[in-house]
Amino acid sequence: MPLLVPMSKPFFSSYIEELIVQYAKENVESGRWQKAGSLTRSRRDTERLLPLGIETENNHFFEMKVPDVHESVGSIWLSLENSATTGTVFIYDLEIKQEYRRKGYAKLALKEIEEFAATHNIVNIGLHVFSNNEAAQTLYADMGFQTVSLNMVKRLEPSH
Template sequence: MPAVTVRTMTDAECEAWLDELAREYAEDQVLAGRWPAEGAIARAAEENAELLPDGPATDRMLVLRGVDEAGAPIGRAWVALDHPRGAPGVAFLYDIEVLPERRGEGLGRALLQAVEAETRREGADALELNVFGGNRTAIALYGSAGYDVVTQQMRKAL
């Protein structure tokens, strides 16, 4: 497996990532039928700004850049060290992604492991995440990495 480490994002990296993240998060929410398309990007940006008021310096948040052995960026991750619903000792992975141009190199699992190690170093006993049902690649990765389904939301179109 390729070697991947993580470091805190710079302010400039974080600013670019937050713009991209808002678009992606809004699209996921719209596709899942949870939000209307109109205003979705603004809503996503507002939610992210509330959670990360100080960007990468926000207390109890890890805003990470994954880098390869040469120090080149390969991806990103965002972890809340305090679970949004208060689960004790459980951190929450809001975002993890390998850069599109680096996909297919086996970096996803390595990035996930680096993020888990950093989260553990920060004192968390467990890491929880949400994955949309249509994201089969991510579901397979998390399952093979030892993640268990703890809650499941289902929907049927009528």
């Protein structure tokens, strides 16, 4: 049985609101953004990427369902990004609900994302992971992902 099933519009509505809050929080915790205005910035970024919401072209949203569990164990947002030289499935979000983490669902989802990519003649899977999320970094490295770039920041003390 496939783990990934297309996300319904009602599920998407609550999913995207939760994603906006979580993305703002992660950016603040990682030190990329200031807390003030982070929610507005997260909403603006999300609306820029998804001007038509769930209907935005080349974006695919999935719920992760498993037998014997009567709710989604997680959710995924993928974007198909094609250039003149290659195609990439970019994972904007892969979220496992807290109570279902460390049970292998993320690895199963990543394998299904590979199958999804293959059916779309895509040769790369990309993603972003925050530097303070060591568990995700370990998971992705174990699944064969490699670091291809690194953003760095130097914190300056405000001058008074």
